[in-house]
Amino acid sequence: MARKDWCRLSARSVVLTLLLQVPIFFTVLTILDFKSCKEAAIIFSGFEVDSSSSSRRGASSSSPISRKEDSYGSGARSLKPSSYAHHPFVLYSAYRKSMRTFYVVGIASVVLRERDRPVHYCEWQPSDASNNSTIVAEANLAYLSFDEHNMAYVPITVRCSFEGDAGRNRRGGVLRLNVSTGFDADPPHGGSKMIDVMAEDGGAVSIVRSQPRFKYAFCGPPMHGTIRAQWVLSWLVYHHHLWRGEAHFMFYNVGVLRENHRYLFQKFIDAGLLTITDTLDEDLYPAWWHNRLLFINDCLHRSRFLAEWVFFFDFDEYLYVSPPHSIQSLLAENEDKPWMTFGSLPTSISLCRAGSAPWEWTVEQMLWRDHEPSCVQSEDEADELQSPWMCLTHHGRRKYVVNPRKVTAAGVHRIGNPMQGGVDFNASVVRMHHYHGALSHWQMLCQDMVNSSLPLQELDRIPYYNRTVRDDAISITFREAKAFAAPLIPTGA
Numbered sequence: 001m002a003r004k005d006w007c008r009l010s011a012r013s014v015v016l017t018l019l020l021q022v023p024i025f026f027t028v029l030t031i032l033d034f035k036s037c038k039e040a041a042i043i044f045s046g047f048e049v050d051s052s053s054s055s056r057r058g059a060s061s062s063s064p065i066s067r068k069e070d071s072y073g074s075g076a077r078s079l080k081p082s083s084y085a086h087h088p089f090v091l092y093s094a095y096r097k098s099m100r101t102f103y104v105v106g107i108a109s110v111v112l113r114e115r116d117r118p119v120h121y122c123e124w125q126p127s128d129a130s131n132n133s134t135i136v137a138e139a140n141l142a143y144l145s146f147d148e149h150n151m152a153y154v155p156i157t158v159r160c161s162f163e164g165d166a167g168r169n170r171r172g173g174v175l176r177l178n179v180s181t182g183f184d185a186d187p188p189h190g191g192s193k194m195i196d197v198m199a200e201d202g203g204a205v206s207i208v209r210s211q212p213r214f215k216y217a218f219c220g221p222p223m224h225g226t227i228r229a230q231w232v233l234s235w236l237v238y239h240h241h242l243w244r245g246e247a248h249f250m251f252y253n254v255g256v257l258r259e260n261h262r263y264l265f266q267k268f269i270d271a272g273l274l275t276i277t278d279t280l281d282e283d284l285y286p287a288w289w290h291n292r293l294l295f296i297n298d299c300l301h302r303s304r305f306l307a308e309w310v311f312f313f314d315f316d317e318y319l320y321v322s323p324p325h326s327i328q329s330l331l332a333e334n335e336d337k338p339w340m341t342f343g344s345l346p347t348s349i350s351l352c353r354a355g356s357a358p359w360e361w362t363v364e365q366m367l368w369r370d371h372e373p374s375c376v377q378s379e380d381e382a383d384e385l386q387s388p389w390m391c392l393t394h395h396g397r398r399k400y401v402v403n404p405r406k407v408t409a410a411g412v413h414r415i416g417n418p419m420q421g422g423v424d425f426n427a428s429v430v431r432m433h434h435y436h437g438a439l440s441h442w443q444m445l446c447q448d449m450v451n452s453s454l455p456l457q458e459l460d461r462i463p464y465y466n467r468t469v470r471d472d473a474i475s476i477t478f479r480e481a482k483a484f485a486a487p488l489i490p491t492g493a
Contacts, residue, residue: 086111086152088180089118090285092294094198095301098208099165102175103408104158104197105298107287108143109182110151116180117141120192122160126173127202137162139177142409144293144416152286155293157301157409172202207305216247217307217404219299221314222254222282222290226441229261233493234361234478235315236268240488241481242319242327248306249274252295254282267488289412296410304404312410313399316439317344317432318363318474325429331401334423338406339415343389343427344397346370348468349438352446361482362445364475366435368468373427389427398424399432433474 086109094104108118119139126133140159160175167173175198181191218239223232236249249268251257253276268274282291296312303310309331313319319342321327334340352365375391392398394413400422402415409416425431437443448462452470460466482489 084284087285088112088116088182089156089177090153091177091195091197093298093302094175095304096198096200096205096208097301097304097408099168099205100162102160102166102198103301104160104175104177105294105301106156106158107153107285107291107294108141108156110154112180112182113143113154116182116191118156118180119158120178120180122158122162123176123178123194124160124162124166124173125176126167126169127171128169135162135164135166142417144297144409144411151288153291155287155291155297157297159408167200167205170202170205172200172204174199210305212306212308214246214248214307215309216243217299217303217310218247218249219296219303219310219312220249220251222252222279222292222295223257223315224254224290225256227256227315227439228441229257229264230493231362231438232315233264233489234363235318236265236274237485237489238318238363238474238478238481240268240273241477241484244328245273245484247273248303250299250302251276252299253278253280254290255280264490264493267490271488273488293411296412300402300404300407300410307404309401310404311399311401313432314439316435316437317399318435319430320433320473320477321430322428327430330425330430337403337421337423338418339400339402339422341392341398341400341414341422341424342430342432343373343391343425344399344432344434345373345427347433347435347471347474348464349435349443349445350447351450351462351465351468352448354449354451361478362438363435364478365446367470367472367475368450368465369433369471370467371469373431390424391427392424396427397432397434433471 088109089106090108091104091106093106094102096102102122104119104122112118117139119141122137122139124135124137137160140161142157142159144155144157158177160177166175174196176194177197178192178194181193232251239249240247251274257276262276265274265276269276279291279295282294285291287294299312300310311319319327321330330340347366347369349366351368352362353367356365372388373391373396375386375388375396377386377391377395386392386395388396390396392414398413400410400415402410407415407417415422438445448465450459450462450465452459
């Protein structure tokens with residue numbers, strides 16, 4: 001028998017004998033008589049702990065079991081945290097809106113809302129601050145909770161509106177927030193602390209009078225789970241053409257866009273048409289749908305002086321405007337409106353045209369959509385049934401475009417502020433063709449190849465075929481888009 005096994009067996013025998021005599025008590029016994037053994041064992045209530053490991057760590061609070069803590073008498077003890085800390089407020093970004101107003105975007109603890117405000121007040125401290133030059137304003141909080149879904153955190157925007165101009169002397173300054181610490185107001189912790197949220201250079205204040213660089217911008221959802229990067233490229237090519245090359249795209253990667261995917265988008269990045277923002281720690285602060293509302297509102301404020309109009313929808317949705325209208329004409333006709341929404345029309349990802357050419361991209365082969373938009377309403381709302389073509393908010397899975405200088409808060413399917421004054425387009429005029437599931441690797445595309453020359457009775461045997469109508473609009477537009485964006489498409493894509 002090996003010496004180590006003999007040590008362990010002997011130790012167990014001794015302790016078992018003692019426990020039979022005194023069965024009520026838990027016993028800790030260090031085997032001192034086996035010093036010749038390389039790894040002696042500490043036996044605690046039948047569990048073995050490597051004593052050599054314990055001696056390396058020391059018998060302090062960092063050890064799983066402290067001998068001092070075992071007694072019923074005196075002895076130091078400490079709290080041993082696990083998992084992640086829960087923070088009253090987590091900062092993401094801050095932006096200037098005007099000479100007097102700033103917006104801060106972050107997430108706040110849902111728990112803290114029961115007993116305190118996550119942010120108490122705002123402060124502007126000029127770079128050349130004297131004793132009386134710092135100005136203070138109330139922090140106006142907007143919880144973006146209409147899509148909250150009872151998560152640990154909720155996205156929040158903080159509006160800081162000062163009575164006087166902040167930074168008019170063009171010498172720069174720092175925007176600061178007084179935030180809750182989560183502790184009681186009594187010493188030693190106090191109830192709050194000051195944090196810097198935005199440092200502005202001297203000349204940056206002039207942005208409030210600048211003209212937008214782009215006609216359009218797009219704010220993408222967080223890229224999470226498993227995605228088809230090739231599908232995102234096809235989506236990008238289509239909408240680059242739709243907006244006539246006058247749009248800047250902003251994507252938010254939370255960890256799934258790999259380095260070997262980025263080459264697909266590099267030409268758009270190099271041309272100044274695409275920005276990819278990596279936020280790889282968002283999973284430490286769980287909020288609904290991978291912090292989607294956080295990214296929506298960051299992008300909204302981020303694009304205020306970048307573009308005239310900003311679009312919000314998903315990578316599995318293709319925007320389509322029915323002739324004789326165009327997206328340009330519709331926006332021009334409603335240029336005084338803060339926002340416009342459009343409906344969603346489900347489109348099949350399993351039905352594809354048979355006999356497609358090898359140079360065709362997948363979306364070119366997807367020609368079948370539902371007869372009308374979906375409109376999901378509960379029984380409580382049955383007395384207010386909406387037409388599928390005018391089904392609003394989340395019931396009709398609406399998406400939207402906004403004037404970023406007039407809108408200050410937004411959700412997934414509706415605008416948060418202002419909620420009134422916009423236009424809801426009929427889906428027969430402008431709509432999203434929604435290829436639900438196309439973005440995920442686990443979904444098979446083009447499972448059923450459709451030969452339209454077959455007799456109708458044979459076509460009806462294809463699953464879901466008789467629930468759809470053929471619509472070539474996206475496919476035809478995509479062919480034009482490929483030619484338009486050819487210099488930006490990588491070789492072999």
